Amino acid sequence: MKKFAIVFVLVSTAGAFGQTIPNLFPYPNAHGVLETLNVNGTDLFVGGAFFQSIGTNGRSCATCHQAAQGFSISSDEVRARFEATHGLDPIFRPNDGSNCDHNIDTSTEGGRRKAYSLLVKRGLIRISIAVPGAAEFRVVSVVNRYGCGDTATISAYRRPLPTTNLSFLSTLMWDGRESSLQTGTKKITFPVATGDPSSLSLLLFNLRHQAVDATTGHAQGVVPTAAQVDDIVNFEMQLITAQAADKKAGDLTAAGAQSGPASLLHQLPAFFVGINDPIGMGPAGSPEFTSSIFNLYSAWANLFPPQSDQKQAHHRAQIARGEAIFNSKPINITGVAGLNDDLNIPVIAGFCGTCHDSPNVGNHSVSAPLNIGVGDVTSPLDVSYLPVITLENIATGEIKITTDPGRALITGKWRDVGRLKGPILRGLPARAPYFHNGSAQTLDDAVEFYNQRFNIGFTPQEKDDLIAFLRTL
Ligand code: HEC
Numbered sequence: 263m264k265k266f267a268i269v270f271v272l273v274s275t276a277g278a279f280g281q282t283i284p285n286l287f288p289y290p291n292a293h294g295v296l297e298t299l300n301v302n303g304t305d306l307f308v309g310g311a312f313f314q315s316i317g318t319n320g321r322s323c324a325t326c327h328q329a330a331q332g333f334s335i336s337s338d339e340v341r342a343r344f345e346a347t348h349g350l351d352p353i354f355r356p357n358d359g360s361n362c363d364h365n366i367d368t369s370t371e372g373g374r375r376k377a378y379s380l381l382v383k384r385g386l387i388r389i390s391i392a393v394p395g396a397a398e399f400r401v402v403s404v405v406n407r408y409g410c411g412d413t414a415t416i417s418a419y420r421r422p423l424p425t426t427n428l429s430f431l432s433t434l435m436w437d438g439r440e441s442s443l444q445t446g447t448k449k450i451t452f453p454v455a456t457g458d459p460s461s462l463s464l465l466l467f468n469l470r471h472q473a474v475d476a477t478t479g480h481a482q483g484v485v486p487t488a489a490q491v492d493d494i495v496n497f498e499m500q501l502i503t504a505q506a507a508d509k510k511a512g513d514l515t516a517a518g519a520q521s522g523p524a525s526l527l528h529q530l531p532a533f534f535v536g537i538n539d540p541i542g543m544g545p546a547g548s549p550e551f552t553s554s555i556f557n558l559y560s561a562w563a564n565l566f567p568p569q570s571d572q573k574q575a576h577h578r579a580q581i582a583r584g585e586a587i588f589n590s591k592p593i594n595i596t597g598v599a600g601l602n603d604d605l606n607i608p609v610i611a612g613f614c615g616t617c618h619d620s621p622n623v624g625n626h627s628v629s630a631p632l633n634i635g636v637g638d639v640t641s642p643l644d645v646s647y648l649p650v651i652t653l654e655n656i657a658t659g660e661i662k663i664t665t666d667p668g669r670a671l672i673t674g675k676w677r678d679v680g681r682l683k684g685p686i687l688r689g690l691p692a693r694a695p696y697f698h699n700g701s702a703q704t705l706d707d708a709v710e711f712y713n714q715r716f717n718i719g720f721t722p723q724e725k726d727d728l729i730a731f732l733r734t735l
């Protein structure tokens with residue numbers, strides 16, 4: 263009987279290969295291996311502008327967007343880098359890597375350990391955004407234990423989003439600020455009339471804008487040349503990333519399963535902005551919503567294993583059960599800003615896929631930022647390491663307390679407080695911790711967040727199954 267074996271190779275950076283990473287190189291992580299496919303079918307050239315220090319502080323895009331971690335960065339990687347360099351790696355820069363940018367001591371290792379604690383422990387970058395002039399609210403107070411309690415410019419702490427699978431995006435950045443009229447970028451929509459720009463052209467415009475902002479911001483550089491911007495965006499757009507093998511279940515394309523990056527690439531021609539949206543935000547005439555977002559593992563639902571592969575077949579069946587739970591477990595959605603309030607429906611009978619509606623990808627297929635409570639001080643997860651920001655509605659006097667005002671810092675709108683996008687769920691196992699603020703250290707924490715926040719009532723078995731599934735994305 264042929265046994266599946268995964269070879270776990272120890273490589274942490276692209277640098278090990280010089281200028282290229284082999285196409286579909288298997289990067290190991292805690293749950294299996296992750297692979298990135300180049301849509302052009304060639305090896306990945308990693309000598310371009312994305313990998314060069316084109317700013318002034320030694321950073322490149324790859325400082326925070328690593329192939330091995332699905333083009334985000336895990337807190338494990340940050341911690342390893344801190345230990346290896348005593349906190350001197352270019353990710354440790356006070357402009358946005360430290361908890362605050364003033365009154366910190368970065369001259370000693372101990373000082374750096376303190377100054378960069380949120381980056382090391384939770385993989386968080388400080389995003390500071392000025393409160394818009396005409397905001398519908400005023401900032402009453404900011405209680406920030408690290409300093410940076412300015413009420414005119416808010417410091418939020420956020421996880422680097424993956425720079426892969428970008429063709430599936432309907433929103434750029436957690437708060438959508440790189441796909442928003444307010445910042446000179448464009449809302450990513452589907453064309454309605456003839457002559458409307460394609461969603462792809464809107465996305466590319468925004469990615470170019472974002473590459474400039476990331477260079478002048480994170481890398482403290484001057485505006486990059488058009489050729490550098492092209493090079494960065496072309497690099498990002500060729501990437502398709504997914505987990506390819508699971509430690510316990512083996513090859514994620516075996517026995518009829520359709521996971522891994524090659525099948526994700528096949529998803530691309532079918533994708534359009536607004537696909538499968540449950541509340542009619544997609545293009546007129548698009549097919550009706552189905553909550554069955556993922557159909558990667560249905561072939562594993564009824565495996566009758568030969569004796570020797572029983573353990574593996576057991577894991578495969580568990581992953582198939584987890585997929586079914588994602589697709590069909592009822593969730594009563596309440597108190598979600600962007601859904602319950604906008605639709606004026608106090609309880610929405612939903613599923614994971616009501617918000618993660620993009621088929622086999624799992625992001626929100628339309629731009630519709632939501633506040634599911636991850637940044638609320640009432641979150642079931644620990645958010646005590648974050649600042650507490652109190653906002654007051656100027657017209658009504660209503661108060662909201664949050665750890666991240668989210669989209670409201672872009673639009674100035676009261677209703678947008680705490681709203682953020684639902685990210686792509688592929689590549690999850692490589693990029694812990696989760697949620698915009700890193701409050702879920704593991705996928706177990708993320709599932710427990712939902713269980714408590716929406717009173718789902720998962721049985722221990724259902725939780726294990728769902729987690730086993732999420733670990734294969
Ligand atoms: C210091 C770390 C850091 C560096 C360096 C960095 N980024 Fe990021 N990146 C982030 C963080 C944090 C976010 C999410 C911020 C937010 O949404 O508020 C992000 C988000 C993004 C996104 C949005 C993806 C999505 O799903 O919306 C893209 C694209 C991106 N970065 C590209 C780049 C490029 C290109 C460069 C180099 C020019 C770069 N980044 C350099 C930390 C970094």
Ligand code: HEC
Nearest residue numbers: 598613614617632634636682683684685696697698708712
């Ligand atoms: C009401 C909408 C909604 C529902 C229902 C929902 N999600 Fe989410 N999900 C979101 C949003 C919005 C985010 C980003 C939240 C944040 O970081 O603040 C998110 C983030 C996540 C993340 C973290 C991704 C990352 O890159 O950090 C995971 C994992 C996840 N959801 C899994 C699930 C699962 C599993 C279910 C069903 C049990 C589910 N979600 C149900 C809206 C939803």
